[in-house]
Amino acid sequence: MENPEHAATTGTTGTVTVTTWSFEQTAPEDLSPARVPDPGSGVRIALARVPSPEFSRFLYTAVGGDVTWTDRLGWPYARWQAYLARPGVETWAAFEHGTPAGYAELDPQPGGVVEIAYFGLIPAFRGRGIGGHLLSYATARAWDLAERAPGREPTRRVWLHTCSKDGPHARANYTRRGFRLFGTRVTREPAVPAPGPWPKAFAPHPPEL
Numbered sequence: 001m002e003n004p005e006h007a008a009t010t011g012t013t014g015t016v017t018v019t020t021w022s023f024e025q026t027a028p029e030d031l032s033p034a035r036v037p038d039p040g041s042g043v044r045i046a047l048a049r050v051p052s053p054e055f056s057r058f059l060y061t062a063v064g065g066d067v068t069w070t071d072r073l074g075w076p077y078a079r080w081q082a083y084l085a086r087p088g089v090e091t092w093a094a095f096e097h098g099t100p101a102g103y104a105e106l107d108p109q110p111g112g113v114v115e116i117a118y119f120g121l122i123p124a125f126r127g128r129g130i131g132g133h134l135l136s137y138a139t140a141r142a143w144d145l146a147e148r149a150p151g152r153e154p155t156r157r158v159w160l161h162t163c164s165k166d167g168p169h170a171r172a173n174y175t176r177r178g179f180r181l182f183g184t185r186v187t188r189e190p191a192v193p194a195p196g197p198w199p200k201a202f203a204p205h206p207p208e209l
Contacts, residue, residue, distance in 0.1 A: 016191040017164075021171060023179035024159040028143040032178040034132030042097035043130055045137050047090060053080030056091055059103040063120040065197040068165045073195060088114075088149040092141060094121070094134045101125035104138030106145060112156035114142040119160065119170075126167065135177050 025031060037043040048055060057080060060072055075083075083089065088108030094101045102121030108114055116138055121131050142158040160179070162170045175181075196202045 014191050015188045018187050018189050020161055020163040020185045020187070021181055022159060022161040022183040022185075023174045024157060024182050025139065025143075025179055026157050028140075028155075030178040030180075031136065031139050031143070032176065033136040033140070034177065035129070037129065037133055043094065043101070043133065045092055045094050045134060047092055047141075051081065051084035051089075053077050053084065055093075056080060056084060056105075059091070059093065059100065060118065061195070061197045062100070062122045063102055063118070065201065066123055066194050067120075067167055068192060068194050069118075070192060070195055088145055088152055090141065090145070090148075092134070092138050094125075094130055096125060096130065101130055102134055104134060106138065106142050108145060108149065108152060112146075112153045114145055114155050114158050116142060116158065116160040120166075127169070131169070131173055132176065135173055139177060 057072070057075075060069060063069070072080075084091070086108075088106070090106040091103055092106070093103045100122065102125060103118070104116055105118040106114055107117040116135075119135060119138065121134070139158055143155050146152045146154045159182075160174065162174065194202065
């Protein structure tokens, strides 16, 4: 989801070259946890136990607005509801002093596989040590997902992917947490502006008087 090498390059025909890297863990022992924030930091992580399209869409746009997350922007309410109601789908949100700071979304798949489908922090909370803790916590919850999802087989593999449209630190975060690269793919996609957390969020505005 992030790119320290700035591998995306804009083409001359309105497209962009996007590199996608896929990472995995194949045993709970692969996880190398980050340091847990001091209790005085006000950082906590909580499971959104009630599926909420409004909350999930807020997290999606707030975290992904500056790194061109666009695939779910057109989802109608019913699609969000149906997705979040799937057994085993979990949204783990990080908070700092009560303010949402980021999230991780777990997507259970067949064969004991769990994908960390989305992971990231709201821009104002990046670079402060929250991401390593959130990724550690979410990965541990992917490994013990079967304990909270009746009838689901134990997790055998946890995976995720990041791409060159994302920010500069995620790949290093993933490898520090014990994820191993298992695939790289290069594609061409339409070049679109970052949508922002809301339309025209990044537009210039007149100075305050």
